[in-house]
Amino acid sequence: MDLPSIRLENVSVRYDDRAVLRDVSISLDEQRIGVIGANGAGKSTLSRLLNGLVLPTDGAVHVGGLNTRQHSKQIRREVGFVFQNPANQIIMPIVSDDIAFGLKNLSLPKSERQQRVAETLDELNISHLADRESHTLSGGEQQMVALASVLAMQPRTIVFDEPTTMLDLRNRLALQHEIAKLSQRAIVVTHDLEILEDFERVLVITDGTIAFDGDPAEAIAHYRQWSHA
Amino acid sequence: MIAANNSSYLARIKPGWKFGALLVLSIALYLITSWIVLLALFIASAGLLLSARVDPKQLRLPLISITVILGIVFVLLGIQTDWLNALRSVLRLLTMCLLAYSVSLTTKFEAMLELFQQVASPIRFVGGNPAQIALAFSMTIRFIPELKKVYVEVREAQHARGLANNPLAVTVPLVIRSLKIAEETAEALDARGYDSDPAPHQR
Numbered sequence: 191m192d193l194p195s196i197r198l199e200n201v202s203v204r205y206d207d208r209a210v211l212r213d214v215s216i217s218l219d220e221q222r223i224g225v226i227g228a229n230g231a232g233k234s235t236l237s238r239l240l241n242g243l244v245l246p247t248d249g250a251v252h253v254g255g256l257n258t259r260q261h262s263k264q265i266r267r268e269v270g271f272v273f274q275n276p277a278n279q280i281i282m283p284i285v286s287d288d289i290a291f292g293l294k295n296l297s298l299p300k301s302e303r304q305q306r307v308a309e310t311l312d313e314l315n316i317s318h319l320a321d322r323e324s325h326t327l328s329g330g331e332q333q334m335v336a337l338a339s340v341l342a343m344q345p346r347t348i349v350f351d352e353p354t355t356m357l358d359l360r361n362r363l364a365l366q367h368e369i370a371k372l373s374q375r376a377i378v379v380t381h382d383l384e385i386l387e388d389f390e391r392v393l394v395i396t397d398g399t400i401a402f403d404g405d406p407a408e409a410i411a412h413y414r415q416w417s418h419a
Numbered sequence: 420m421i422a423a424n425n426s427s428y429l430a431r432i433k434p435g436w437k438f439g440a441l442l443v444l445s446i447a448l449y450l451i452t453s454w455i456v457l458l459a460l461f462i463a464s465a466g467l468l469l470s471a472r473v474d475p476k477q478l479r480l481p482l483i484s485i486t487v488i489l490g491i492v493f494v495l496l497g498i499q500t501d502w503l504n505a506l507r508s509v510l511r512l513l514t515m516c517l518l519a520y521s522v523s524l525t526t527k528f529e530a531m532l533e534l535f536q537q538v539a540s541p542i543r544f545v546g547g548n549p550a551q552i553a554l555a556f557s558m559t560i561r562f563i564p565e566l567k568k569v570y571v572e573v574r575e576a577q578h579a580r581g582l583a584n585n586p587l588a589v590t591v592p593l594v595i596r597s598l599k600i601a602e603e604t605a606e607a608l609d610a611r612g613y614d615s616d617p618a619p620h621q622r
Binding site: 243267 | 527528529557558560564565568600604606607609610611612614
């Protein structure tokens with residue numbers, strides 16, 4: 191799969207007078223990228239910049255050459271987003287309708303929507319959930335449905351914002367397995383350091399800046415050291 | 420109640436026909452005064468519901484609720500008017516409920532929303548957007564159980580702090596958490612490419 195480059199150029203984000211990210215410039219080209227850091231360091235803001243959910247106060251974010259400020263619609267097709275709490279991401283009362291929701295927004299014909307829903311459910315081995323009411327799903331099932339709803343849109347990059355926070359060990363392992371299988375680029379913001387072991391690159395965010403950018407083992411060591419300081 | 424994966428003959432009938440028939444039959448029921456005919460129609464509607472192969476577990480609670488409510492209606496009407504009139508009214512309501520269950524439990528939620536959008540399409544002429552109204556309706560159904568969960572959590576937390584009987588202690592966190600859910604869901608709608616202007620084929 192051809193993965194579009196994501197570039198942040200001198201990006202700063204401020205909420206009122208509080209700087210959340212400060213002059214961040216990076217290029218994201220790898221297939222597996224992790225983002226770690228303390229609470230409030232700016233990880234979630236960084237992740238939301240990547241599909242235009244948050245726009246930079248200064249600087250620019252480009253996805254495949256498109257600026258998120260001008261092309262947010264196209265970019266959201268390219269960059270899917272899995273939120274920390276899947277319950278709030280599932281919009282429709284029935285699972286299969288929810289997975290079809292994003293496809294309807296793409297104006298795909300009904301037959302294609304149905305086919306993609308079936309394929310995605312099958313890919314994640316959750317076909318048995320197709321007709322379930324969303325509120326009856328367990329946390330793990332909800333996270334899988336949230337991932338399915340994003341996968342059905344066939345984005346080339348998927349951003350996960352702390353996807354394992356609400357999961358037990360079994361579901362965490364299942365999600366980790368699914369992330370490892372993805373042909374898409376996965377950018378995972380997490381406190382769960384184990385999930386990053388096989389990643390190609392990990393960014394450590396501290397006080398709105400990138401304090402470390404490198405391979406997972408070194409990044410985790412850096413983060414641990416910073417946490418103990 | 421939302422339709423599960425129903426594969427009966429009723430599920431294969433177009434939603435427009437089913438809802439149209441429900442509307443016509445509901446009106447017709449009020450034109451019938453013979454309790455024997457109403458009883459026959461009630462038996463027929465029960466047969467229809469049974470033939471729809473609906474999961475009995477899905478029906479148990481609503482049927483119990485409706486029986487209790489109509490039981491009260493029967494007694495009150497019987498006392499206020501006469502018992503035959505009460506019987507006719509209850510038979511009409513029961514028949515309508517069973518017919519409505521037969522329709523709603525054999526029609527997929529998505530199909531109901533599509534039908535709603537078609538029926539509501541004239542509101543475009545006064546600036547309304549049926550797709551938005553349909554989405555609001557489906558999200559209401561989706562989030563009622565979530566808000567109920569939040570309410571139970573907040574109540575439990577306040578109970579643990581000895582504040583279970585203080586309405587303010589329950590209401591304030593409930594409202595704040597509901598707003599947080601609304602904010603996150605709006606963000607999810609954005610992330611999933613929702614466009615408040617409907618796509619051409621949905622217009």
